[in-house]
Amino acid sequence: MSSTATSNYKLVKNIKTGSFDLKKLPSYSLCLQVGIRDFQLCVVNKQTNTCLVLEDYKLENIKTINTRLEAIQGIIANHSFASSDLWDNIKLTFKTHKFTLVPNSHFIPEASSDYLALNSEIKTKIEEVYYYKHISSDAVNIFAADKKVIAWAKGQYPNKSIQVIHQGSTLIEGILAYDDHSHEKAMYAYFDRGILHLTVCQQQKLLYYNQFAVRKSEDYLKYILLVFKEVGLSAKTSKLIVWGLIKTNAPQVELLKKYIRNISLGTKPNFLKFSEAFEDVADHRYFDLYSIFLCE
Incomplete structure (x- = not known):
């Protein structure tokens, strides 16, 4: 495993399989996950359901939403392929406690902010409200996400429609698809x-x-x-x-x-294939990251 460190982020896990091919980016899904003090990315070959890349970054000296964004921008800007706009799709997941689940039968999209406001304070200057309709259940996840990170992603990948997801939704979809x-x-x-x-x-x-x-x-x-x-x-x-x-x-x-x-x-999910390059990644780690690509 190689490692990289700067003043505001450190690469703590880096896996790239030999089958990863820059020429095949149009058949790959780029999955990004943003936390308060961490950032991960994962690349999945949608045609073969194979996990090709996993990177885990620890964000350091992060005191504001702006310094977090600067760290993420630095990671992508200095990356050898993540900055490309040729991906089949791009999924952006947020780790946030500001969420609520409601039954699809009672969900009104126009009222999303009202549902969320019942248990979370929405800071409209820095947050936007999104929702995700689950595939494997009747639930709709309504959540707040960082406006600046989303605006950056849309600017970084102008030719792609960025799908914004909540970490909880990736876990729910992954667990419901889990074979055990x-x-x-x-x-x-x-x-x-x-x-x-x-x-x-x-x-x-x-x-x-x-x-x-x-x-x-x-x-x-x-x-x-x-x-x-x-x-x-x-x-x-x-x-x-x-x-x-x-x-x-x-x-x-x-x-x-x-x-x-x-x-x-838990074990690695069988809805993804893993090469020998992932043998040094404990089976119970990164289940949320592996599950992002399931969210459609």
Whole structure:
């Protein structure tokens, strides 16, 4: 793995397969994911459903939305191929706690801001409201996204229609497409940098999704057990599958094992193909990034 560092970002993971071909960009999907202090990109060959590129950047010295944008601009501007406008499609995903899920049958697009305002403060000067209608469920995800990042993306890729997505939607679509389903109700957790995502499904139907801010191992246990109780799961028998940016023996996981018997780390999804270049990427990492291309 090569590494790159500047004053405001550091490349912490870099995978590019031998089958990646600059001449084939028109058949590739470019997936970008923006967090408060991280940025990832992934390239998928849509014709073969093969993951070709994965890059994970840690954003450093980020104190404002402008410095975050500058870091992202620097990454793309100095990139050997991500700045190209020849992609088949471009998907831009945001990690944000400002979201709400509503049933499609009750959704009115013109009222998107009103739905979101019920549980989030929308800063109209810096945020825009978007929505994503899920493919695999009846849910519509309404969320706020950074205006400046979106404006930059539209300027960077002027000939493409940028699809704006919420991280929660990528996880929901990925989990519902995940092949390790049973007919039993189960919980799927994603441990991100400071955020815990919890999804509950049964027979490939979405029953629950939410995210929680976490700081210590006890926070993970608290929220997982709280949701277990809320949705009627059993700590003795119900399945908990965990993905995320954690080590196999992370303190959070070791603590959970003391209270939840049927817990396991998730695997790479089988809706994507991976070459040997990805063997050094732990199976339970980057599930959200892999799932972006599913969102249509």
